[in-house]
Structure formats: structure tokens, C-alpha cells
Amino acid sequence: MTTQAQKERSFSDVKDILERYDYNPSNVIPILQAAQDQYRYLPEDVMLYISTALGIPPARVYGVATFYSQFSTEPKGKYVIQICDGTACHVDGSVPLNHAAEEHLGVDEDNPTTDDMLFTLERVACLGACSMAPLILVGGEFYGHMNPEKLRELVDEIRSREGRNRDAEH
Ligand code: FES
Helix, strand or coil: CCCHHHHHHHHHHHHHHHHHCCCCHHHHHHHHHHHHHHHCCCCHHHHHHHHHHHCCCHHHHHHHHHHCCCCCCCCCCCEEEEEECCHHHHHCCHHHHHHHHHHHHCCCCCCCECCCCCEEEEEECCCCCHHHCCCEEECCEEECCCCHHHHHHHHHHHHHHHHHHHHHHC
16 A cells, blocks of 8 residues: 555655756656656556646547556566567577566466565567577576576575565564
8 A cells, every 4th residue: 555655755766867857848758758758667656747737638548658668667676677578599498587576476467476575577579689699687687597496596595685675674
């Protein structure tokens, strides 16, 4: 549940983004990109705020957000694991990698995000580094020549690092 304080903080973050782009409706795409970088997805109330602030219909903002595949209107985990399923990676084992990831994370295609919001699993087209096949991208970093065991180790390492981080915050 979103608290009032969180909403106020959200909108002050959105205001900063809008100011950076001069509240110019022709900058709606970079504005949505910056908002997504901030929240890891585009919450509905943030899109509504942006449409009001830019003086454009909400339908136009939703239209942009749903048209471009780089935008997500669903919450994503802190770490997005993208498994390349381009031809080279497919031939070199992206399917077993995907199965291992689904099993280890407890997610599937319909529910790609873990309950603790730490991971989201996605399959993507060629990431452009086929010589490293099979390749995955995790939190913006490439991991080449992956296999199911290395993928499980990577997930466990992130989980344990985040566990320590969470403990350190308290
Ligand atoms: S097919 Fe995976 S990087 Fe090209």
C-alpha cells in the first residue's frame, strides 16, 4: 500500500524530472524514461501527474507508456534478469537457463516478479553480443557463457548481498 508520504515524495521526484525537461510536452518520452528509472516502472498515479503537469490527455501518456516496449506499467523487481533468446543464445542454451531461473526464483511468464520484489525475469531478443552466448543481463551488467549453475549462484549471491544490505539498514 502506498502511504501519503510516499505519494508526496513520488511527486516531488516527478516535479524534479518535469523541471529538468522544462515541462515541455514534446519531451514526454524522456520524461517517462526518467520516471521509470526512478520507480523501475510507471505507476498509474505518476503517469496521471505527468499528464496534468504537461497539460496533455492521460490517454496520450498511457498510449506512449504502453506502445514502447522499454516502458513497463507493472512493478518490477530491483534486479531485472534478462535472458537473451536470440538465435545464438537459443542454440547455446537459453531455454535451460530460463527454466533454471524460473525454478530458482519461483516465477513464471505470467508472474515474472518475485514476491520480495528483488527480481523480475524477462526474455529478450538478441542483446548484440552473440560471441558471449548464452548471455544474460542482470541489473544492467552482462554475464556471458552462462549455465544454469552459474545463474543460480549469481541469484544466490545477489540475495545474500541484499540480505546483508537490508540488515545493515536496520
Ligand atoms: S543472440 Fe544472444 S546476444 Fe545475440
